[in-house]
Amino acid sequence: MSPNQFQVKASFAGQQRASNARLSLGTHELTIHTSKGSDNNTTTAQVPYSCIYGYEAPNDKAVIAEQDRNKAVVVVHYVAFNGPNLRNPSAAKRTTAQFLFERTEDADRFTQTARDLGAFPKPRRILLLVNPNGGVGKAKRISDTVVKPMLQHSGLTVKEQYTEYGRHAVDIAAKVDLDEVDSLVVVSGDGVLHEVINGLLSRPDWDRARNTSIGIVPAGSGNAIAASLGIVSQFVATLAAIRGETSKLDIFSLSQLNRPRIYSMLSFSWGMMADADIESDNYRWLGPLRFDVAGFIRMIRLRRYSGKVYVLPPKYEQTPSTTEQQLTPPQSPSHKREPESRFQHLLDSNTKEPPKPWSLIPNMPFYSMLLLLNCPNVGETIFFTNTIRFNDGIMRLWYSAETRFWKILMPFLFDQQNGKMVERDLMKDLECGGILIVPGVEGKPDDPSTHTAIDPNWIISPSAKSQGIYQKPGLFDVDGEVMPTARTLIEIHPSLMNILVPEWWYHKDDDNTTARAHESAVIQATKTQQKVCSTFGGVSVVATAVAVVAAAVFLSVNGHSPVDFLQSTLHL
Numbered sequence: 347m348s349p350n351q352f353q354v355k356a357s358f359a360g361q362q363r364a365s366n367a368r369l370s371l372g373t374h375e376l377t378i379h380t381s382k383g384s385d386n387n388t389t390t391a392q393v394p395y396s397c398i399y400g401y402e403a404p405n406d407k408a409v410i411a412e413q414d415r416n417k418a419v420v421v422v423h424y425v426a427f428n429g430p431n432l433r434n435p436s437a438a439k440r441t442t443a444q445f446l447f448e449r450t451e452d453a454d455r456f457t458q459t460a461r462d463l464g465a466f467p468k469p470r471r472i473l474l475l476v477n478p479n480g481g482v483g484k485a486k487r488i489s490d491t492v493v494k495p496m497l498q499h500s501g502l503t504v505k506e507q508y509t510e511y512g513r514h515a516v517d518i519a520a521k522v523d524l525d526e527v528d529s530l531v532v533v534s535g536d537g538v539l540h541e542v543i544n545g546l547l548s549r550p551d552w553d554r555a556r557n558t559s560i561g562i563v564p565a566g567s568g569n570a571i572a573a574s575l576g577i578v579s580q581f582v583a584t585l586a587a588i589r590g591e592t593s594k595l596d597i598f599s600l601s602q603l604n605r606p607r608i609y610s611m612l613s614f615s616w617g618m619m620a621d622a623d624i625e626s627d628n629y630r631w632l633g634p635l636r637f638d639v640a641g642f643i644r645m646i647r648l649r650r651y652s653g654k655v656y657v658l659p660p661k662y663e664q665t666p667s668t669t670e671q672q673l674t675p676p677q678s679p680s681h682k683r684e685p686e687s688r689f690q691h692l693l694d695s696n697t698k699e700p701p702k703p704w705s706l707i708p709n710m711p712f713y714s715m716l717l718l719l720n721c722p723n724v725g726e727t728i729f730f731t732n733t734i735r736f737n738d739g740i741m742r743l744w745y746s747a748e749t750r751f752w753k754i755l756m757p758f759l760f761d762q763q764n765g766k767m768v769e770r771d772l773m774k775d776l777e778c779g780g781i782l783i784v785p786g787v788e789g790k791p792d793d794p795s796t797h798t799a800i801d802p803n804w805i806i807s808p809s810a811k812s813q814g815i816y817q818k819p820g821l822f823d824v825d826g827e828v829m830p831t832a833r834t835l836i837e838i839h840p841s842l843m844n845i846l847v848p849e850w851w852y853h854k855d856d857d858n859t860t861a862r863a864h865e866s867a868v869i870q871a872t873k874t875q876q877k878v879c880s881t882f883g884g885v886s887v888v889a890t891a892v893a894v895v896a897a898a899v900f901l902s903v904n905g906h907s908p909v910d911f912l913q914s915t916l917h918l
């Protein structure tokens with residue numbers, strides 16, 4: 347037998363009896379060849395390493411039968427899928443395989459070889475932030491019933507902390523001792539992850555803090571990031587947090603004059619979608635449905651939003667012009683206190699047009715919606731487009747001046763799940779390297795006294811008036827949180843942070859051979875898993891049939907009609 351092979355007795359969760367088995371530790375997966383029955387029929391099951399979230403070698407002799415007391419047990423904990431769609435949240439479950447080795451040395455050699463091959467999670471320190479109020483208040487239950495039980499077997503060092511008030515996660519991330527934490531993982535919606543990013547990037551040592559990996563176990567109502575990463579299943583999200591694989595994440599910074607900068611990992615919107623998103627807070631009790639309800643109401647009571655939006659060509663690298671250099675304040679040590687802004691000077695004046703190569707996007711100055719997106723999903727239930735990648739250093743902007751109700755309704759009605767919302771000719775899109783937004787009206791939308799008209803001509807459009815379309819400044823929505831409606835510069839900071847992803851995650855255009863190999867291993871394993879399930883399924887069908895017939899016989903003996911019984915049982 348080769349050094350990576352082991353003879354054991356193996357059993358899977360839910361099985362009463364162990365079978366003789368040969369374990370093979372491969373490059374990406376553990377294969378279990380089980381022999382059954384007197385004719386030694388063999389079945390094969392696979393456990394990809396990327397699905398293993400922990401193992402234990404219990405000393406508890408109670409789990410070992412009397413005759414095997416001198417032997418050694420290793421239990422492997424992993425996530426199994428019952429189908430090849432690894433993004434389907436109901437396809438994943440956590441389970442175990444238990445192996446009984448002849449000698450403790452064999453068990454030790456197995457765990458050591460598996461560790462060397464990367465089968466088990468590497469030791470890390472995780473700070474878990476749980477928002478007890480996120481979504482419909484289910485985060486605590488998810489943390490207690492899924493996340494902590496999985497972490498318990500992972501060998502990772504875990505600290506858990508509940509957020510106690512709005513924006514508490516900003517304070518926690520801004521103060522956490524980075525010598526003690528490798529990853530910050532939130533059990534919440536996108537809002538708390540947004541706060542963690544803002545806390546980390548507000549630190550004087552932000553350049554170190556940005557390397558602290560961040561992760562999410564979805565427990566909110568939007569869950570756009572989790573949906574984009576294919577980790578809507580809390581089992582898979584926790585697995586990703588435990589295994590520690592990361593992907594680069596572009597970050598947007600949003601700067602306004604005399605206000606602290608805001609960082610975003612997901613989206614910025616203005617117009618119908620922003621208003622609907624923020625207004626949906628009133629229907630939080632509806633869960634994810636709140637976005638549909640608020641969106642529909644906003645479509646019926648459509649508004650137009652006035653302003654000018656300037657964009658910079660994508661990946662614009664040219665050195666600043668002399669004028670720009672004059673306008674850019676000299677580099678001071680305080681500049682190093684946050685990620686560099688190349689165009690901060692554009693905030694200084696409300697009147698000056700930004701110089702070339704900045705250009706005004708057409709169809710202005712009236713919009714019905716404007717959306718900047720960093721991820722394919724706008725929410726768990728809205729798959730916007732797969733053309734976006736969150737690590738390509740490019741900003742994708744969608745905008746529309748459409749005000750016809752049915753035109754806006756169509757993509758939201760028919761294309762929410764298929765990634766084709768952008769193909770309905772409702773929105774125009776462009777790639778850019780920076781955005782400057784000058785709203786026609788500034789201020790906090792909930793406080794009319796603060797509104798200032800930048801240009802009175804932008805305020806009321808004759809066509810909007812004739813169509814009876816409402817006009818208000820509109821909310822600026824960043825990652826689902828409201829920010830003041832004011833002149834805003836949005837810049838991109840490519841690959842600034844690292845986000846925890848499953849090892850098999852890659853964008854379809856990525857040349858990521860390791861992730862692809864992991865993906866093949868997991869999909870291959872689902873096939874063997876399906877075989878195991880269908881065998882169990884076959885057994886349970888036979889068992890059910892036997893039980894129904896036995897019951898029918900019993901009823902017939904007791905004077906009831908077995909035909910009536912069978913008809914009602916089988917819904918004939």
Ligand SMILES: Nc1ncnc2c1ncn2[C@@H]1O[C@H](COP(=O)(O)OP(=O)(O)OP(=O)(O)O)[C@@H](O)[C@H]1O
Nearest residue numbers: 480481509510512513534535536537566567568569
């Ligand atoms: N203990 C708390 N009490 C009140 N608010 C809190 C508390 N902890 C966090 N928050 C706030 O809850 C808000 C929403 O959190 P979260 O993002 O987890 O859920 P969500 O909004 O339902 O999900 P999503 O952002 O995905 O739509 C955040 O703005 C956060 O500041």
